[in-house]
Structures are given as C-alpha cells and as structure tokens.
Amino acid sequence: MMDGKNTEERPAEEQADVMLQQLLHLKTFEMPDPSRMMRNKQNIMRQVRQTQSEKRKPLLDRLELNIPWFFAEPKYGIAALFVAFIGLQYAGMSARNSTTSTGIYTTTGSVASYQQQEAASNVVSNRYPSLPRNYQLFDNPQGNQTVVPAGFEYKEK
C-alpha cells in the first residue's frame, strides 16, 4: 500500500518538475531591447578605453609620447648616445682620478684613521706648552740690534 502511494507521488513530483521547467523555459523568451544592449556595450568600451588611458605606460612609451622629436629622427638618438657615452667616460675618468690621486697609503698591518679637529688641536697645543710669564724667549730690542731668540748663536763666516 505504501509502495502504491509512493508511485503515485513520484509522477506528481515529476509532473510538477516538468511544469516548472516549462515555466522557467518561458523566461528565456525575455529579450532585452537591442538598442539598450548596443548602448551598454558602447558604455563598457568607453569605460575600458578610459581605464586603458589611465594605465601607467612603460618608460620608453612615455618618453616617446613626451619627446617625440627625440624618436622622430635617428640622428637625435645617435647624438644622445654620443652624449651619454661622453658622460659615462667623464664619470669613469673622474672616478679613476679620485682613486689614484687622493688616497691615503699605509703599510700592511697599519690603519689610517681620521682624527677629529678638537683632538688634533690638543695634540698641537701639547707640543707647544704654555711658558711661565717670567720666562723670556727674546731679549728686549736695543737700537740697531738684530732680534734673535735667546740662546741662539749667530756666527759670521
């Protein structure tokens, strides 16, 4: 009895499915207005072109766009290459000079170090210690005397 009920329900379900399929099939006949579709495609492509124009172009393309004269004539390109070559040569030369003429040379095992200005001035002042006030380096000048430091002997040949 149960089986009989099921077999009755099944065709009813199948029939309902078929009817629903038919109803949904009718929706495929809904057709958009061709002119609206055309306008929609045009809008899409307009926006796509706008997006494309806003995209960042490669460096070479941007150069070509901004300085077309540079790319228009081969002679400009050759001239630019020549100038670039000269520039590179100059840069190389100056770099070479700086390494050959302004170096600080040390022997193996020793280190050249930079001494700060203050420390250096201390070294100089230590080398010339301040003398007491009563210590006279020079005699007071007398008439036509040649001023010579004290303790300095002048011998005429």
Add this chain to the structure above:
Amino acid sequence: MVGKVNLEPDENPEEKEEILEGEKTPEIEESPEEEGPPDAELVLKAQQGDVHAFDQLVERYHSKIYGLTYNMTSNREDAEDLTQEVFVKAFEALPRFKGKSSFYTWVYRIAVNKTINYRKKRNRKRALSLDSFDQDIKLDDAYHEMTAKGSPLRNISLSELQKKLNEALLNLSEKHRTVVVMHDMQGIPHDEIAKVVGASVGTVRSRLFYARRQMQTELSDFMK
C-alpha cells in the same frame, strides 16, 4: 558549453572575498565555440593593450553575462550596470589572468560574485524592471501546452505570468537562485556550476532540489 573558470586567487585577488563558499579552484573544461579568433588569442592581445581585442570579447559574451545578471536581479537597469561593471572589472584584472582557464568562465565567475555582492549591498526588494517577451514565445510548444484548454495558465496574461515567475525567483536565496538560473535557464551542467560557486556537485544538486521545491510552492497556482 561553458569554458573554464579562472579561480586562481592570485589572478584575481579582489574577487577572493566574493567567493560564495569554499576555496576550491574549479576548472571547466571547454569554452564555447565561437567564430573568429580563439579567446586565448584575444585575451593575449587585450593583455598587451589591444582594446579592439577586448571589444571582440565583449561582443562575444555580452548577452550571456547580461542574461545571468538579469535573471539574478529581475531588473534590467541593474543588470546593465552589473554587466558593465563585470566587463570593466575583467579588463582591469586581465593582467593577472594567466590563461590557466578560459576567459568565458573566468568572466562568468566574476559576474556571479559581483551580482551577489551587488544585491547584498543594495536593497534586495527592488522593483521589478523586466524585459518584454519575444513574440516568438507564442510559437513555442511549451507555451502552447501551458495555455491549452484546461490549463491554469489559460486565463493569465503573459505579463502577469512573467511577474509571478520573477517574484518567485527573487524569493529564493542568493545561492538557490544562482543554481536555478545557471542550470534551468542557462543550461550549465551541475559539475560546472559546482566549480563556479565553489561547492560540491552534491551541494549544487541539493540546492537545486530545494530551490525547485520552493518555486513549485510559490507557483502552485499555475501548476495544478
């Protein structure tokens, strides 16, 4: 019928969050056969900045994407906006498209995700704005059968039927409507739908079953 869907996460990172469920990477086998150069060639050209190539792709798939968005929203203005957004988004994301799947299904996936997000953001209960029926409907066998003598549709106008159908569709959840539109209206097989929505075939079948039951209940007046 339907081509491959590109779901590589790095190809379209913006779309990642729009994935319905699961994180599978579906691959649909073949793309629809069309006249003219193959999609892969057009895509390559478009990636190199050829807008005309992309124009050909738009021409090729516009009606399909519009059909999907229209049946999902039952509003032609929304469908037009969405179709536009889908193609522009596809163009923007094209550099990340590596061609592991076909362009059509990649775009299709974007369309499904965009439509669902669009409806989430906007008012779900928007007024219907429907395309008119083609006159050829009166030549259709199914239509004849349904409007035959004794049929409940005999005394119903086409516009009323259209309204009821669309309302019944809109009452479905997004997930259920997606499978109904893709399977019953666009003829996409279960396995391909599964790949697009990122669910198993069983889940798709189950959704389709419950969606149909709900629609049968909604349209019971026409199905006696």
